[in-house]
Amino acid sequence: MDNDTYVVGIDLGGTKIAAALFDSNGNLLNREQMETAGTRTAKEVVSRMNGMVRSVSGGRKLAGVGLASPGAVNSRDGIVIQGTNLPEWDYVPLKDWMEEELGTEVQVVNDANAAAWGEFVRGAGKGSSNMVYVTFSTGIGAGIVLDGKLLLGANSYAGELGHNIIDPAGPACSCGRNGCWEVFASGTAIRDTALRMMDRRPSIIAALAARQGEAVSARHVFEASELHDPVASEVIERTVHYMALGLVNAVHTFNPDRIVIGGGVSRAGDKLFKALSAKTGTLLMKPYLGTFDIVPAGLKDDVGLIGAAALFQS
Ligand SMILES: [Zn+2]
Known part of the structure; x- marks a missing residue:
């Protein structure tokens, strides 16, 4: 060689x-x-x-x-x-x-x-030409590939989708502003919303986490929603709504043929991806329907x- x-x-x-x-x-x-x-x-x-x-x-x-x-x-x-x-x-x-x-x-x-x-060269973006990559974890990370090229922008700061403002009246974000996408749709947001709701309503989330000897995280919320816990299901439904809102903004901006989802949330399984695709479909402008797939990331750590x-x- x-x-x-x-x-x-x-x-x-x-x-x-x-x-x-x-x-x-x-x-x-x-x-x-x-x-x-x-x-x-x-x-x-x-x-x-x-x-x-x-x-x-x-x-x-x-x-x-x-x-x-x-x-x-x-x-x-x-x-x-x-x-x-x-x-x-x-x-x-x-x-x-x-x-x-x-x-x-x-x-x-x-x-x-x-x-x-x-992901674009070696993972789940392979074969696409215009890809939006979003990772939902503690915060939201993102990167954009347009016409086969990584989008950098004038200062190479392009792609901070996590700090697109979804609701100016929303909660404070780590960036110092209010209502950014990651405040509503990150793993941290899933955990915090669940914790707030668990204070007022019965839920198995805390017991699931305790059984695993862990503090409550987004993963336990997903596990509880699989078991039809009403609090968890409501949190996931709300999160899917906000995830979809951000993705729709990205679709209208970049017109990708593929959206690759990374982070812990990407391991939540088929059900989440189906819900996310369906919700995104209801929020899109008509011409964009069916123009892209939403898939889990192909590469790991x-x-x-x-x-x-x-x-x-x-
Ligand atoms: Zn922010």
Whole structure:
């Protein structure tokens, strides 16, 4: 095989760094992981990442290194503007620092965009040309692929669907404004709505969570709704409504042929996807009916790594 076709993907997280070597078919050949706890400065983290690149590539010549970073990222210049969960990360020129050290091209994208690209090239977005990727977890992450290209925008901040305002009179969001989509449709929203309703009405959600030795989360709400718990069913119905509202806005904006859903919610099963498709259908403008599918994500925990590496393998 041509030596130039190896690529390293890195997923830089708030608590860990994962790096992996891929061949040109996207096969993962070698993987390493490291805790970031105790690593203080950006320079230290970069030096660890460079060490991991050398270690996983084992002397092979690389076509490039793709890196997924949390927070706001300027992808054109490879600068992390502000790293969520990475203190002291302020305008870090990651691309320049790493390229100087490694002598190979480095591309940096925000982690939601990396995941979107990973799904598009290697996962459930394969075969589509216009894809909207949405992950419902603690918050809502999103990435858009239009005409086969990752949509970045002028500052590469495009695709923050989670902070589209659904209801200006709605509850406060972590971004400092009110009524963003993620306040209504994230996993956190599912849990919080359930907790509020459980205060007033009987429900098996708390007992399900306790039996598993866990605090109540969205997953227990889904499990309880499978068992026809009225509170859980109402929460899920309400959430599906809000999920659909946000998706409809995305459909009217981007006209995708496929919507890929990631995050814990994507594992809730067929019933949720059927309800979501049906609800979305009732809210769409007529010409858009039947123009797209809503499918669960195809990749799991390594989606950030895979997507970052796939930046060199479009
Ligand atoms: Zn917000």
